Amino acid sequence: MGLATHLGPWLLGTVKNTSVNNPVLGQIRNVGPTVVSQSVSCSGSTLTASLVLPAGSQILGFTFLTTTTSAAATVAITVGGVAAVTATDVGTAAGLSNLQIATTGVSVCNNVGTTDVYVIATRSNTTLAGTMIVTYVVRNSDGSTVPSTYTA
Amino acid sequence: MPLATHLGPWLIGSAKNNPANVGATIVTQSTVVSYLATAANPQRVAILPAGSQILNVTFYLTTLWVPGVGDSAAFYLAKANSSVTIADFICESLYRGSSGAPPVQVVDRYTFCDGGNTSEWYTLATPDTPARAAIWANVGSTDLPIYFAAYGTQDGLNPTSNMSSGVGTVTITYAVRNPNGTISSY
Numbered sequence: 453m454g455l456a457t458h459l460g461p462w463l464l465g466t467v468k469n470t471s472v473n474n475p476v477l478g479q480i481r482n483v484g485p486t487v488v489s490q491s492v493s494c495s496g497s498t499l500t501a502s503l504v505l506p507a508g509s510q511i512l513g514f515t516f517l518t519t520t521t522s523a524a525a526t527v528a529i530t531v532g533g534v535a536a537v538t539a540t541d542v543g544t545a546a547g548l549s550n551l552q553i554a555t556t557g558v559s560v561c562n563n564v565g566t567t568d569v570y571v572i573a574t575r576s577n578t579t580l581a582g583t584m585i586v587t588y589v590v591r592n593s594d595g596s597t598v599p600s601t602y603t604a
Numbered sequence: 605m606p607l608a609t610h611l612g613p614w615l616i617g618s619a620k621n622n623p624a625n626v627g628a629t630i631v632t633q634s635t636v637v638s639y640l641a642t643a644a645n646p647q648r649v650a651i652l653p654a655g656s657q658i659l660n661v662t663f664y665l666t667t668l669w670v671p672g673v674g675d676s677a678a679f680y681l682a683k684a685n686s687s688v689t690i691a692d693f694i695c696e697s698l699y700r701g702s703s704g705a706p707p708v709q710v711v712d713r714y715t716f717c718d719g720g721n722t723s724e725w726y727t728l729a730t731p732d733t734p735a736r737a738a739i740w741a742n743v744g745s746t747d748l749p750i751y752f753a754a755y756g757t758q759d760g761l762n763p764t765s766n767m768s769s770g771v772g773t774v775t776i777t778y779a780v781r782n783p784n785g786t787i788s789s790y
Contacts, residue, residue, distance in 0.1 A: 458608060460606055460607060460608055461607050461608070462608050462609075462610070463607055463608065463609040463610070463631070464609075464610050464611075464612075464613070464614050464629055464631045464780045465609075465611065465631070465653050465780060466611050466612060466653045466654070466747075466780075466783075467611070467651075467653070467747070468609050468611060477651070477746055477747040477748075477749070478746065478747055480651045480747065480749075481651065482633075482650075482651040482652060482653045482747050483609055483611075483631075484631035484632050484633040484634075484650075484776075484778070484780075485631060485632060486614075486629050486630065486631050487629075487630040487631060487632055487777060510632070510634060510775065512632070512660075512662060512775070512777065558664055558665065558666060559664075559666055561664065562664040562666060562773050589632050589634070589775075592607065597607070597634070
């Protein structure tokens with residue numbers, strides 16, 4: 453079982469196009485782009501760890517899986533240089549932490565922009581260790597998921 | 605980098621047959637919404653394929669929503685009555701008491717922009733009633749349209765004003781399955 457790779461957004465549903473005249477359910481476009489995730493290990497002597505998201509992506513959430521605790525240790529995340537998650541305590545207990553999107557990060561999470569972006573997690577100390585997981589939607593580089601020929 | 609489309613559920617795993625370990629792929633539909641979507645004139649934001657399972661609804665608030673003076677801002681998502689065509693907004697009856705069965709809400713009304721925040725992020729909670737949970741678990745054997753509306757309210761329930769501004773994005777995350785809700789392929 454090997455890895456299979458598809459480059460570009462991948463739409464799933466049962467109806468690709470909408471009938472122009474008198475559309476009824478079953479004849480109306482109902483496809484949506486697939487959700488994927490990337491993860492990166494945050495450990496060792498370097499406080500930062502990064503991954504890259506495709507242009508046009510929409511971030512649905514950040515999760516940090518703490519494997520080595522460190523009291524009051526935090527993780528902050530930037531997307532394309534924009535603060536998406538402010539320093540959040542994830543070091544107190546091992547396990548999953550769903551990280552709250554900061555108000556400054558709403559727009560960049562809604563659409564990361566027209567070029568690929570770095571997502572960088574920064575730990576407050578090197579004792580804390582874990583994995584940052586980013587869940588996102590792959591879309592066109594302009595954030596759209598509808599072909600230009602689509603008729604509403 | 606073109607869009608590629610697959611019609612029907614897409615299963616991923618390493619074993620297709622007994623004991624199968626494949627799972628249905630998760631997808632989203634996302635729509636920009638504005639204050640023009642009112643309780644009397646809601647905006648359709650998605651058409652979910654029959655048999656889908658809703659996993660989450662996310663709201664990206666990107667421009668301040670402004671209700672009437674003294675009101676709180678609220679919005680809701682609702683499914684249309686299956687007996688009504690998509691051109692008719694049955695959601696209207698929920699608030700005006702007109703004839704016709706009210707729609708079943710898929711998420712609760714949700715107040716936001718308290719305190720004058722201009723930018724907030726919300727991931728809506730899971731459904732809090734059995735009726736809503738049933739819709740999330742399986743949208744039904746026919747495609748399901750989802751509608752969005754925003755309004756000002758005094759009691760968190762009844763609309764008392766329309767918004768004068770506001771822009772955001774509603775994203776619905778769901779699993780594509782067979783029309784009967786199964787993902788069995790054997």
